[in-house]
Amino acid sequence: MRNMTRQNRNRLLSVIGLLAGLVLWEVIGRLELSPAFPPFSAVLAAVVEVWSSPRFLEALKESLISIAIALPPSIVLGVAIGLLIGRYRRVEWALDPLINTFLSLPLVALIPVLFLIFGLGRGSILATIVIYTFFIVVVNTAAGVKTTDPEIVEMARSFGAGEAHVMNRVILPSALPLTFAGIRIATGRAIRAVIIAEQVIGLIGLGGLVQRLGGAFAVEQLYAVVLFVGLFGLVSMEAVAIAERKALPWIIAQEETEPAFQGA
Amino acid sequence: MIEIREIGRQFNTRDGGTFEALKDVSFSVKDKEFFSIIGPSGCGKTTLLKMVAGLVRPTSGQIVIDGSPVSGPGNDRAMVFQHFVLLPWADILTNVGFGLEMRGLSRRESREAARPFLDRVGLTGFAEHYPHELSGGMQQRVGLARALAVSPDILLMDEPFGALDAQTRQLMQEDLMRIWDVEQKTVIFVTHSMDEAAYLSDRVLVMDTHPGKVREVLDVPLPRPRDEAVRTTPVFNELTSHMWHELRGMIGDPTAPAPE
């Protein structure tokens, strides 16, 4: 009970902090110091206008389609490769350097290369989402495999389990908490990736919209879109966290699993 | 019959040498016999049991069960582990059925087939619970039920009650006796407890260490069925003090107080 009230008090503090920030924003905005800094009320008005405009909804649809096409296969393939890397030394030795390289690269620098390969269209957007998400799922899944209790593997063997059974019924469930942590991060990164790639093209999707609004100095509308993207990222990652808690009832009691690798 | 024939096992050490864990171990276990193995820590009891289970290969010698040499895990054997080794992500019924699942039954079939074994170990109401919701004693009942569910002829138990408190341990010993009286299986039971070995067994193998080898095999001339009263009989006390005498010499501390 005591903890609950403390938690509530902390929540209250967060809300107060947020409100104070918004008030400060409003006040400074009204000083009209810079066109890049409109008052909060103006952005709010733009949110109401922009979030329901056909142009925005069309862009949102485009971005969601790209994510829906690229993210699921990236996750599935990432989990599969991650399982193999975590389980088999040889696969680990073969692929580890490659994957670590990709994880430490500044991916933004690779986007022009992707456009060179896949052209100025959806192909490049999909490829960007994949390179932003695939490797993070791979390393987190592989790290999850390493948390497998070797005694459970031995127990399964003692009951006659073959490699397929060990993989499906022991390794995969052991790896799931970290795999989900990887998927959570990948979801956030997929949203970032789609915006970045669409900005390069400048015509389609929310990234295109951001690009065009920026070019037209429509600052309030720009902020309205950026705000949406931020909130959308938060909500998506929270949705994955909820799915995680549903899928992993045995770790509900424990803290949410911290990812093994967040990536750059 | 299980025949252990001149078994030896060496392990590679970090410095590139070899370590002899077991040397020239020979004994045999009769059908339906309750056979215990006792010995100092590190003498190779677990290694020996895993060899019978087919999980570890001997570097020399052979294990023969009913005439055929052991080359891997088999349907005739099932193991109960010291630290229970349950699946934390699966409920109790799935855990009990896990052995059956590994032997090719579907998840649903194995869960269905597991139910009577849950009853047998007294956990009827816990089918949908998760392992972390159960006490240590209950978790080990799940481990026992999982092994019984595959209907093995041979039950291999590696210090199954070693992680339990004294009272739970005693209750589990009585339950195991009851189950064994009905099931009539061959049991190889590794333990650190002389009291436990004497109470449960038909015969007790006392092992020597560095390297692990057979010291002696003791008969337990106590009538069955046994109950708590046997623990106070002269035969029982003579047996445990004999074991203590043997083991104390190996551990190398003549002043150490007798455990338990």
Ligand SMILES: Nc1ncnc2c1ncn2[C@@H]1O[C@H](COP(=O)(O)OP(=O)(O)OP(=O)(O)O)[C@@H](O)[C@H]1O
């Ligand atoms: N995989 C392995 N690699 C190297 N050495 C091992 C391995 N397994 C066992 N050993 C060694 O072999 C010896 C016997 O081990 P084992 O676990 O069989 O002993 P134990 O009698 O079961 O001991 P305890 O009573 O403590 O459980 C020990 O010295 C151990 O360090």
Ligand SMILES: [Mg+2]
């Ligand atoms: Mg042991």
